[in-house]
Every structure is written in C-alpha cells, then in structure tokens.
Amino acid sequence: MAEKYEIKETEVWDGNYAISQALRQAQVDVVAAYPITPSTPIVENYGNYVANGYIDGEFVMVESEHAAMSGCVGAAAAGGRVATATSSQGFALMVEVLYQASGMRLPIVLTVANRALASPLNVRGDHSDMYLGRDSGWIQLDAFNAEEAYDMTLCAFRIGEHLNVRLPVMVHQDGFLTSHTAQNIHPLSDEEAYRFVGDYKCVDEMLDFTRPVTYGAQTEEDWHFEHKAKQHKALMDSRAIIDEVFAEYGKLTGRTYNRVENYLMEDAEVAIVALGSSVETCRLAAEELRAEGIKAGVVAPRCFRPFPFDAIREALKDVKAIACLDRSSPGGAMGALFNEVSAALYSTQARPMVTNFIYGLGGRDFAVKEAKRIFMEQKAHVDAGHITTSIQQFSGLRGPKLGFFETKRS
Amino acid sequence: MVEIRWHSRAGQGAVTGAKGLGDVVSTTGKEVQAFALYGSAKRGAAMRAYNRIDDKKIINHEKFMLPDYVLVIDPALAFTDNITENDKPSTCYIITTHLSKEELIKGIPALSGKEDRVFVVDCMQISLDTIGRVVPNAPMLGAFIKVSGMFELDYFLESMKRVLSKFPQKIIDSNMDAISRAYNEVK
Numbered sequence: 072m073a074e075k076y077e078i079k080e081t082e083v084w085d086g087n088y089a090i091s092q093a094l095r096q097a098q099v100d101v102v103a104a105y106p107i108t109p110s111t112p113i114v115e116n117y118g119n120y121v122a123n124g125y126i127d128g129e130f131v132m133v134e135s136e137h138a139a140m141s142g143c144v145g146a147a148a149a150g151g152r153v154a155t156a157t158s159s160q161g162f163a164l165m166v167e168v169l170y171q172a173s174g175m176r177l178p179i180v181l182t183v184a185n186r187a188l189a190s191p192l193n194v195r196g197d198h199s200d201m202y203l204g205r206d207s208g209w210i211q212l213d214a215f216n217a218e219e220a221y222d223m224t225l226c227a228f229r230i231g232e233h234l235n236v237r238l239p240v241m242v243h244q245d246g247f248l249t250s251h252t253a254q255n256i257h258p259l260s261d262e263e264a265y266r267f268v269g270d271y272k273c274v275d276e277m278l279d280f281t282r283p284v285t286y287g288a289q290t291e292e293d294w295h296f297e298h299k300a301k302q303h304k305a306l307m308d309s310r311a312i313i314d315e316v317f318a319e320y321g322k323l324t325g326r327t328y329n330r331v332e333n334y335l336m337e338d339a340e341v342a343i344v345a346l347g348s349s350v351e352t353c354r355l356a357a358e359e360l361r362a363e364g365i366k367a368g369v370v371a372p373r374c375f376r377p378f379p380f381d382a383i384r385e386a387l388k389d390v391k392a393i394a395c396l397d398r399s400s401p402g403g404a405m406g407a408l409f410n411e412v413s414a415a416l417y418s419t420q421a422r423p424m425v426t427n428f429i430y431g432l433g434g435r436d437f438a439v440k441e442a443k444r445i446f447m448e449q450k451a452h453v454d455a456g457h458i459t460t461s462i463q464q465f466s467g468l469r470g471p472k473l474g475f476f477e478t479k480r481s
Numbered sequence: 482m483v484e485i486r487w488h489s490r491a492g493q494g495a496v497t498g499a500k501g502l503g504d505v506v507s508t509t510g511k512e513v514q515a516f517a518l519y520g521s522a523k524r525g526a527a528m529r530a531y532n533r534i535d536d537k538k539i540i541n542h543e544k545f546m547l548p549d550y551v552l553v554i555d556p557a558l559a560f561t562d563n564i565t566e567n568d569k570p571s572t573c574y575i576i577t578t579h580l581s582k583e584e585l586i587k588g589i590p591a592l593s594g595k596e597d598r599v600f601v602v603d604c605m606q607i608s609l610d611t612i613g614r615v616v617p618n619a620p621m622l623g624a625f626i627k628v629s630g631m632f633e634l635d636y637f638l639e640s641m642k643r644v645l646s647k648f649p650q651k652i653i654d655s656n657m658d659a660i661s662r663a664y665n666e667v668k
Contacts (some may be wrong), residue, residue, distance in 0.1 A: 351540035
C-alpha cells in the first residue's frame, strides 16, 4: 500500500511537478520512460515517488523513447493503466509506436512538454512535436498553464479509458513556459482525484489467459481500411465524451473546460486563434485592447485532436478578421492551425479574413505588446475591407520582413 | 503586480530561490509565478530567473518584464551582465558583493544616480559562514524581504521552514541563520 503524500489546498507547482502528482494520484500501473528535457522532471519526480514508497505501480527504465512507448504498449495490452512523458527528439523517436498504440486502441496517457525539433538543436518550447503527432490517431489535449496541465492529465485517463473511446491521449504543455513555470495550483485530494479517474476497466487484456487475444495483427487491403475508418470514427465520436468528462470535472473543481475555449468572443470583431501558454498572453492583450475600445477576442482549441471543426466555426463565424498563430515551422505550407481554421470557416456565410503568423520558434519570446500589434493589424484589415499584409507572416523574427501570398479579396 | 528578476549562475539556486519565494508568498493568498530561462545551461553559466506577484491570477507568459526588484546573487555578474536592462525609475537592486555600496557603484556606471535604490549584502560570505558552502539564494531572500518590507522576518522564517520541511533539521537551521543574517546585514 502506497504511503500518503501530503498536499496542501494551494500549492506552487510547475507544470511538470503538477503532472507527476496527477500520475501518482491516478494510480498508474506502469510508467515506462526515458527522460528528455524539458519533460525530464515528470519522470524524475515520478521515480522519486516510487523510490520513497508513494506509488504501488511499476516504473520501467528503458534504453530509448521507442522502447518507452513499446513498453507502454505491452503493459497497456496486458491490461494496465499506463502513462509516460516525453518531448521533442524523444517524441520523434516514439512516432512509429504512437501509431501502433492508437491502432491497437490502447488508452495510454502521454504527457508532452512541447519543445522544438532539431536541427539546429534547441531545448526550448515550440509546438513542432505536438504538430508531429497530429495524424497519429491520438486525442491531443492542450494545457495553457501549469494548473491546466494537472487538470488535463486527470481528464486524459477518464477520456481515453472510456469504453466508447478506448484511444490513447496526449496532454500537451509548453516546454519551460509551462513545464518549468511555478504558479498557484489547487490540486484535488488523492481520494477525490482517484474517485474522478476511477478504477481501470480492462478490455481484451492479454493477461486474461482464459480468453486469449492477439494485438498488432496484420491486415492488408481486405481489412486495413475498415480498421482505420473505425479508429477515425472513434476519435470523432470522442468529442461527446470529452465534453461529458470536462463537465463532470467542472462540477468537481469549479474549473470547467471546453473543446474550444472562447475569451471575450461574444461581440468580437477581431480574433487570435492560438495554442499553449500564448493563449493566456493573447487574452491579456485582448483585455487591454478592450479598454481602448477594440473588440478583440481569443479562440483556443483545448482539444487539438479531434480537431473541433464544429466549435471553431461557431466561435468565429461572426468575426471579421482572424490571425491564426502557429508555433511550428510549417515546412513549405501555411501553418496547420491556419489551414484547419480556414477550412472550418470556408463553409460559413461570412467567410472572415484569415491570416497566418509563424511565431515563437525555439522559445522566442511572445510578448503582450506583439499580441496587441497582431490584433491591431487585424483591425486594419477590417477598416480597409481586405487583407493589407501577406497572408502568411512571421512574428518576432529578426532580419528582413518575411511574408508569403497576397489577396485583395474583401 | 510586482516583478522580480534574478541574475545568477546555474547551480547557485536562483530557481530554487524564486520558487521558494513564490511558495511563501502564496501562503498570504497572493497569486505567484516563478520561472527561469535555462535548459542546456551548464553549472556556472549566467542565467536568469523571474517572479511575478499579483492579487489576481497571473496569465502573462512573456519573459519580458520591467522589474521592480533586481536580485544579483553572483558578485561578478553585477559587472558582466546587463543588470539594469529594462529598469524603471523605481527599480531596486540587491547585489551580493564584498564591496561597499560606494565601491560597487563606482565599478558599475549603469548604477550611478541610483544610489538610493541600490542595496548590498555579502550572500557568498553569509552562506559560507552559516551553511558551509556557497549557496547565495537563501541569504538573498532574507535581504529581499528586508528591502521590500513584504514580510516580517519571523513570518518568513516560519513559512520557509515549511517549504524546507523535507530536508534534515541541520540544513533547515543553517538556512534560517543565513536568511536572518542577510536580513540584518543588507544595507
């Protein structure tokens, strides 16, 4: 029986510490991990709890992230509650196994402290790894601060393990900006947290020797497509379960989450769509501009996958100009958030003006002042009646101004 | 909003100091933020840590700030780092040094004219005397609460004992000595 860990009503924890506490409270059976900056402390703290008797589960040290996720797949198929953590290059090395995990419908929880991908090598936060995972068949939840990283981790178990979902879930937080930023956090007691997460419900567990099952079978053109379509449908259908779990968590904590978080959007004329800690920085900018009479608002996908196509369209249909902020180098395309938000808005009556900003790569600071400037640029588009800049621009980039594609469409 | 910038070398405990300060401040009902810029930094590399303190929830995640307090816990960084960056007319400086305030300011032209806002304390010597090795973060906290007037010394010591409760008693006691001495010696 695990030792009791003392926690206060208000703690000052960073995102990593908060997540390691959530993993402890969820009573995970197996953590197989290979630590990497900036998610190292999640694994380090967890190992510390194991060594000091606060955890009954197994902690498996492995030789790489590929092995870490493989260990998670094995343990989840065996019938355990399983979680791990990674970032950046480690995430990249896990990718092959991420698709295996989602294809086998194993509800593993992967907490990701988002970080840039090399080369050039960089340990700081951007969303390259989060974007790398976006077609992997995992649910992706995004936390904007440390308390949300804790909340999303507890919700992730409930969502992924739900019998109508049975999919792996990633919980994303910004490397350093959230993972290493300590703020006031109001954790649940161990009892409340575990009651919310609930006992793990086994499905087709391999350790049930009375009912042998196979995981990772081969299917060619006869069945592969049907399996993938079913998996996609499960992801799409998870939207209702996510809403349900968020509502229940809200009742328990007073902290209510939505697949899309809207801020000052009721009468907004200009909006920023963003992910991660920048969402809060943009909210501050919107507040300040409201005081100056600018109708600014912020829309943020809490749930990056399944992409909240419906809720995004609803949130932005009456806005006049929108800036989509992508914190990942798009490699010869428009940013992913721009593409997906634009696609959602194409079927609205008004089809608002949408522009794209690539920003914050490798941890480049994103300041309130810059968020305000971007809002004001959207205002200029509205006043001119057309997009007055390149459709894709770079925010916070040194050197000559860089931009791509123009339009005069009103 | 109160904003604090720590100038430190990796390994001197600025992150622990910033988080410890945040921890204590949170017990008064205030919202806090403590973060640092490092990562692949090796021991001895110059780095910065930051605190924000406010009555309402802190949602600003930019690293840019106009600091109310600049805490320098490495004596050489006062000369080599840009410690007056983004300062304002009310920014207070607490600098660890064995020099007198006059000698220090003479060596750092950027501080001239700011004499009434510069405070000195020898965190290196204090931590050597009390803790037995160079960990200037604890004495800097003592100096900070004296200069800022944010807490009574006794309240701060009691709160710090709670923050350090997982450490052996000897370490807790020596840290309390370090904080008290710096509180009394900063000038």
